[in-house]
Amino acid sequence: MKFLCVNCDEQMTFQERREPGDGTFAAAFTCARCGHTIALLANPMESQLVRSLGVEIGGRTLDPEPMALVRENVVGRADAFAAASSTPQSATRNLQSPPTWSPEAIDRLARVPSFVRGMVRKIYADYAAERGIAEITPAVMDQARADLGLEGM
Template sequence: MKFLCIGCDTVMDFTERQLPGDGTFAAVFSCARCGREVAMLANPMETQLVASLGVRIGGRTLAEQPMELVRQQLAEGRDDAFVEPAPASRGAIRWSDDARQRLANVPGFVRGMVKRIYSDYAAERGISLITPEVMDRARADLGLEGM
């Protein structure tokens, strides 16, 4: 992914990247010629989408390696690493019939990811049964309106 400064016809340089740990993502690109800056913000859903596509912000071209995210988090650390409660296993979470039905309406290529987002949301809050009401709450809490 690259950004082009149209006025200068120059590829902007990647200058900053933030992964605050809450799933949101910010990247700043700047033009070396005129100094213009552009910031890209992504909510957790969009961040996961980018990550799942293997796109590396900043123009990295190396192939992604297994467990990269885990190794990155080990290397960079997380401020809340020791305060986050251990999430319940996603596998223990059940889906109501109508929630399943709603999930089935999600386009196939993102369904697994969407399911994981809702499952994580439920696991983190000790919710064992995902219903359409839980999905509505998750969308509102996570800023996923329109899904």
């Protein structure tokens, strides 16, 4: 999918994406030559179609989490996923590895607008890693917000 500035006959560059509500997905593209900006507005069905492909318009800033599509879209049991440390196969888990996310924390992260989700995810991951926290849970997220002065996030 390419967006062309008709006046300049130039491909426009991706600017940002937002989810303003009502299931609407918005992506803004700007012409680097004349500065003209347009917004692509997708209805909930169109938004879901793009999401179903496991892609994001404009590209991803971070690699998707394992089974992100499954975890974000399947209505299933709350305990379907667990951190490696709490399952029987986890005896050899490397404690130096990055913190894992509990299903509840993943659900909560999914509610953060997508255009800042990567940044927010990194803040929580860094917070947990620096403190040796193996699993990020909603309680860890609350603590991080309090400690880092991020009450608005």
